[in-house]
Amino acid sequence: MQLLFYSLFLIFNWSFSVLPTSDFSVNTENKKLEITEKPQFKLTERSTPNGCKQGGCSFNRGYVSTRSTNWVVVAVYVQTKAGYWEKKEYTRQGAGFIEMKLSDCNYTGNYYAFACFQDDGTCSFPDTYKVEEMHKQKDQTPKFKVFKVDKLTCEGSDTGAKAEKGYVYSPNGGQVEITLFMEKKDGSWRKKTYLFFGTGMIELDMQGCDLTGNYKATIRYAS
Structure with a gap:
């Protein structure tokens, strides 16, 4: 084996x-x-x-x-x-x-x-x-990924976006700080910061009819 x-x-x-x-x-x-x-x-x-x-x-x-x-x-x-x-x-x-x-x-x-x-x-x-x-011996850099982004039904035929959940990997199990940016339809970005302990799913609860669904994020160990 x-x-x-x-x-x-x-x-x-x-x-x-x-x-x-x-x-x-x-x-x-x-x-x-x-x-x-x-x-x-x-x-x-x-x-x-x-x-x-x-x-x-x-x-x-x-x-x-x-x-x-x-x-x-x-x-x-x-x-x-x-x-x-x-x-x-x-x-x-x-x-x-x-x-x-x-x-x-x-x-x-x-x-x-x-x-x-x-x-x-x-x-x-x-x-x-x-x-x-x-x-x-493995990479000890924390990692984050948005797990699910759905369309949001808005007024009329318009649609927005909602980020429901993400996945956090903290190799040493410590607290991490995640900053999530979601793109707005005018080209600017909405920002939200989260603190999370360890590894697992995180509730993001970020939504809006002005959001495109595109996103970027940063993660680091919290000081």
Whole structure:
């Protein structure tokens, strides 16, 4: 087997490198899984826990994809705000959903997941120190992308635009500052600034009948 360390963080088409062992993926909510014999895991539902004042993450549900009906083990590694990683294992038979119930105000939203067959003696999971070391070797620059821009129905036949959600990737799990600019029909730009803790979806709530739908954005770690 080969261990694929994916640098595909959700919406961003970043390259991946292949290292010796099985299928290791990171932040994969929007990754389309090809159904093969080899098991793969995809996070399908996450949220922010109630009562968390500065970020936090609940990993609610994930999906195992495989043609096989054999038992599968999934190891999930989650990053804490202190920078270290915690590991939790799940098992299920064949393809289907896993209720993860993994939640803490101390989680940054960054995670890695590893899946293999329970009876595969050649498969082994890395320890949390190896995951931490690997993560630190990746690009630590925060990234942001608007996830969804829709047309806005306006008076008469006129249309505007609304930016509903965006995706934030904060490699170290810290607070970031995002500045979103949306183009107005007169050629100027509307500006809005957001603060966000960790990695995950952010509500943008920026709309107007004077907007074209074009946008640009900057992101940096908050001081």
